[in-house]
Amino acid sequence: MKVKDIVKILDARIVCGEGRQDYAIDVAFASDLMSDVLTLKNDHVLLITGLANLQTIRTAEMSDINCIVFARNKKASPEMVALAGENDIILIECRYSVFRTSGLLYQAGVKPIY
Amino acid sequence: MHVEYNIEGGDFTRAGYASSQIKKILKQSGVDMDIIRRTVVASYEAEVNIVAHAHGGAISMEVDENQIRIVLQDVGPGIEDIDKAMEEGYSTASCAVREMGFGAGMGLSNMKKNADMLRIESEPGKGTRVEILMGLGKEEILRSKK
Numbered sequence: 001m002k003v004k005d006i007v008k009i010l011d012a013r014i015v016c017g018e019g020r021q022d023y024a025i026d027v028a029f030a031s032d033l034m035s036d037v038l039t040l041k042n043d044h045v046l047l048i049t050g051l052a053n054l055q056t057i058r059t060a061e062m063s064d065i066n067c068i069v070f071a072r073n074k075k076a077s078p079e080m081v082a083l084a085g086e087n088d089i090i091l092i093e094c095r096y097s098v099f100r101t102s103g104l105l106y107q108a109g110v111k112p113i114y
Numbered sequence: 115m116h117v118e119y120n121i122e123g124g125d126f127t128r129a130g131y132a133s134s135q136i137k138k139i140l141k142q143s144g145v146d147m148d149i150i151r152r153t154v155v156a157s158y159e160a161e162v163n164i165v166a167h168a169h170g171g172a173i174s175m176e177v178d179e180n181q182i183r184i185v186l187q188d189v190g191p192g193i194e195d196i197d198k199a200m201e202e203g204y205s206t207a208s209c210a211v212r213e214m215g216f217g218a219g220m221g222l223s224n225m226k227k228n229a230d231m232l233r234i235e236s237e238p239g240k241g242t243r244v245e246i247l248m249g250l251g252k253e254e255i256l257r258s259k260k
Contacts, residue, residue, distance in 0.1 A: 033220075055162070058133075059215065061134060079127070
């Protein structure tokens with residue numbers, strides 16, 4: 001699924017990586033625990049999280065995750081946007097809960113990792 | 115090749131900077147992407163541990179044609195029982211560390227799963243030394259140069 005479709009389904013907005021709306025993700029993973037995220041080995045992963053801090057971006061960088069949805073109306077700080085920009089990571093802000101975000105994307109065909 | 119970075123204890127805004135630099139260097143060196151990912155996940159978990167638990171420390175990396183060697187040395191409380199610390203789920207992390215998305219007792223086991231060799235030495239009250247070794251077989255180097 002492409003980033004532009006994710007944004008539409010979640011009625012969300014891109015705050016970093018506006019020009020990369022055709023980037024496609026294969027699978028999604030929802031977690032607020034970064035050590036769980038660091039166990040992933042898949043490519044083209046979408047991370048859905050309610051944890052909005054610099055370590056979320058660093059964790060994505062280490063795990064080669066190129067797209068993050070911040071649920072529960074969490075906002076990316078300017079420092080987070082700058083770090084994501086340096087590492088070609090797309091950031092999306094969404095007002096829905098992690099559960100609703102995951103449910104909508106699952107219903108639309110996004111596959112889970114486990 | 116040898117690089118070294120200082121790590122400030124408690125400074126979560128900088129946690130991961132050294133591992134990020136390490137990742138960039140390994141990418142530029144043409145190391146296999148799977149090896150890079152395993153290396154930086156292990157070094158990042160170790161770096162976060164220093165920020166979370168120690169007063170400060172340093173991380174160094176040496177790369178030659180056969181291996182990547184990363185050593186993290188900190189000044190801090192040390193680990194009283196390394197076997198216990200290796201157990202998944204065991205944690206002594208503070209609330210502040212948990213708020214950053216860590217501290218669930220997975221760091222050391224994540225490091226062990228990703229490193230080809232992991233060595234931890236610790237002296238309670240003084241500090242901890244973590245060594246991460248990653249093999250760079252000739253086949254992998256040849257593959258990455260194609």
